[in-house]
Amino acid sequence: MKISPPHDNRVSETAPQWLNRHDMVNHALARALPFLACVHATFSLMVLLRFRLMGYDDATILTARELIPVIDMLMCVVLAGVVMLVVLSHRKMICSPHFRIRCQVVLLLLSAAWSFSAFVFTAFWHLPFAFPLSVTLLLSTVVALYFHLSLLLCFVLPLWFMSFSASLYINQGINARILLIWGGCTLIFIYSRWLLVRWFNEAWQRYNENQLLVSRLDTMAHQDALTQTANRRALEDHLQHAVAQQIPFSIIILDVDYFKRYNDNYGHQAGDKCLANVADALKSAVRTPEDLVARYGGEEFVIVLPHASQQDTERVAQRIQQCLAEKALPHEKSEVSGWVTVSMGLANSENGKNANEIIATADAALYRAKQSGRNRWAY
Numbered sequence: 001m002k003i004s005p006p007h008d009n010r011v012s013e014t015a016p017q018w019l020n021r022h023d024m025v026n027h028a029l030a031r032a033l034p035f036l037a038c039v040h041a042t043f044s045l046m047v048l049l050r051f052r053l054m055g056y057d058d059a060t061i062l063t064a065r066e067l068i069p070v071i072d073m074l075m076c077v078v079l080a081g082v083v084m085l086v087v088l089s090h091r092k093m094i095c096s097p098h099f100r101i102r103c104q105v106v107l108l109l110l111s112a113a114w115s116f117s118a119f120v121f122t123a124f125w126h127l128p129f130a131f132p133l134s135v136t137l138l139l140s141t142v143v144a145l146y147f148h149l150s151l152l153l154c155f156v157l158p159l160w161f162m163s164f165s166a167s168l169y170i171n172q173g174i175n176a177r178i179l180l181i182w183g184g185c186t187l188i189f190i191y192s193r194w195l196l197v198r199w200f201n202e203a204w205q206r207y208n209e210n211q212l213l214v215s216r217l218d219t220m221a222h223q224d225a226l227t228q229t230a231n232r233r234a235l236e237d238h239l240q241h242a243v244a245q246q247i248p249f250s251i252i253i254l255d256v257d258y259f260k261r262y263n264d265n266y267g268h269q270a271g272d273k274c275l276a277n278v279a280d281a282l283k284s285a286v287r288t289p290e291d292l293v294a295r296y297g298g299e300e301f302v303i304v305l306p307h308a309s310q311q312d313t314e315r316v317a318q319r320i321q322q323c324l325a326e327k328a329l330p331h332e333k334s335e336v337s338g339w340v341t342v343s344m345g346l347a348n349s350e351n352g353k354n355a356n357e358i359i360a361t362a363d364a365a366l367y368r369a370k371q372s373g374r375n376r377w378a379y
């Protein structure tokens with residue numbers, strides 16, 4: 001099992017609320033549906049409470065009065081739809097497989113209720129607020145659902161066609177004025193959606209750029225630039241995390257033999273290259289991504305091996321020696337070999353020991369390995 005490095009936790013604190021575009025759309029829906037519910041609740045309550053709120057008198061309606069209870073009933077249907085929108089806006093519902101279908105059904109229901117009402121308001125009762133009501137409903141839906149075309153169309157298309165038909169009905173046919181008004185409104189709907197989608201895309205692009213930057217900074221903060229291994233800070237976080245999670249692990253602390261002589265003989269830049277080569281050998285000797293290779297400081301490295309037994313750890317130590325032998329980086333001033341070698345101290349985590357104590361145990365083993373001749377390991 002991999003020890004998730006603690007900086008992963010840090011990432012989750014600042015983590016995006018969405019992992020991909022689909023998730024972002026879901027997040028936007030969770031915010032937009034209650035807004036839509038609010039708009040529909042407001043308008044349906046205004047119609048239902050017309051006597052109290054606006055001092056409206058049904059007696060002024062001269063024709064088709066039998067439709068009054070039908071409209072009241074439709075407003076109750078809208079209120080039921082409002083409740084369904086609120087329920088659907090719950091994140092669990094949004095992530096459910098049938099969410100889109102459910103949402104489409106509710107939006108079609110709302111649109112049907114408003115379409116019929118708008119037709120009656122305009123064509124039979126000649127109410128002055130009928131046209132602004134339809135336009136406001138259409139625009140608020142564009143604002144709420146512009147990023148979700150199929151849901152948007154479910155509401156917009158029936159209401160748009162019905163309102164347009166009502167205009168044709170009262171004007172007894174099509175004429176230039178109707179075409180101008182509805183053409184203008186349609187253009188406004190399309191333009192506002194295009195504008196909002198553009199902002200949405202720009203926000204998504206900027207968000208991705210920021211995430212990339214955050215991850216680059218995170219890498220820089222946790223990686224050693226010379227050897228491309230984890231730095232000391234990342235190592236300490238990693239060990240603390242493993243200890244806290246009580247994940248058993250072994251560590252190998254290793255040191256390049258006679259590295260001062262290497263520097264003195266080949267120069268500091270060659271020493272840098274040598275360290276990068278040693279790091280490559282270490283990386284190829286471990287399992288990835290489970291094991292962590294870190295530069296502890298100078299020419300010292302630490303390898304963390306989760307769930308590794310003593311036998312596993314010694315096998316890794318052996319592989320490190322093999323990899324270095326294969327690389328055979330010349331080191332003519334070494335007293336133990338003609339190529340670059342390392343000495344290693346091995347230790348395993350024990351209950352009750354903190355990260356520093358475990359490193360100290362491995363360091364003591366490394367000291368013993370050095371004392372007993374270098375180019376070897378001690379447990």
Ligand SMILES: Nc1nc2c(ncn2[C@@H]2O[C@H](COP(=O)(O)OP(=O)(O)OP(=O)(O)O)[C@@H](O)[C@H]2O)c(=O)[nH]1
Nearest residue numbers: 255256257258259260261263268269271272298299
């Ligand atoms: N080129 C290079 N040298 C480094 C770097 N960090 C530390 N060193 C050198 O590593 C050498 C470490 O020397 P010592 O601690 O005496 O160890 P050693 O010579 O390897 O001796 P033993 O460990 O006893 O075998 C020093 O000369 C440091 O200057 C680095 O980033 N690049």
